[in-house]
Amino acid sequence: MRRTLLGTFLRASLLLVVATGMQGQGDKHKPAKPLEKTEWKLIWLNGTKIDVAAPQQVPYFQLDPDSHRVSGSGGCNRMTGGYDLAGDHLKFTQMAMTRMMCLHGADTEASFAKALNGVTTWKIVGDKLLLMDANQHVLAKFSGVTPES
Numbered sequence: 001m002r003r004t005l006l007g008t009f010l011r012a013s014l015l016l017v018v019a020t021g022m023q024g025q026g027d028k029h030k031p032a033k034p035l036e037k038t039e040w041k042l043i044w045l046n047g048t049k050i051d052v053a054a055p056q057q058v059p060y061f062q063l064d065p066d067s068h069r070v071s072g073s074g075g076c077n078r079m080t081g082g083y084d085l086a087g088d089h090l091k092f093t094q095m096a097m098t099r100m101m102c103l104h105g106a107d108t109e110a111s112f113a114k115a116l117n118g119v120t121t122w123k124i125v126g127d128k129l130l131l132m133d134a135n136q137h138v139l140a141k142f143s144g145v146t147p148e149s
Contacts (some may be wrong), residue, residue, distance in 0.1 A: 032127040033144035034066040035085070039072075040129050040142035045111055056103055059112045060142075069097075074109035076102035090122045091133070115139040 061072030
């Protein structure tokens, strides 16, 4: 009797430990920031870390779930367009950018625009957004900032 009771207690304890561990796993994989309504600042593009001198020159974008519109900056010029989002699939559509002359960052801006055109999937890891192509190659990485309302 004592052995049966001890065995039952040990099995119940093991189940509780496993269930608690699995519950914690779900929390680890919850994104720190949502894909939409977050200002995503570019930190890495085509294998190169992005360093900019002035904060106003940081390329970024933000997705508006109400209008399905994207807005942002390539670092010098403003950009806008639409997007299609279904699960982990993301496609930027009808993208347009102003054409002001840029003394600094024109190459980064052009590469940023090209990368956005190649995006097919996305993934948030911790507080970083990864935009990937159809072959799951990371095109760009971003750090998220939730704008003040």
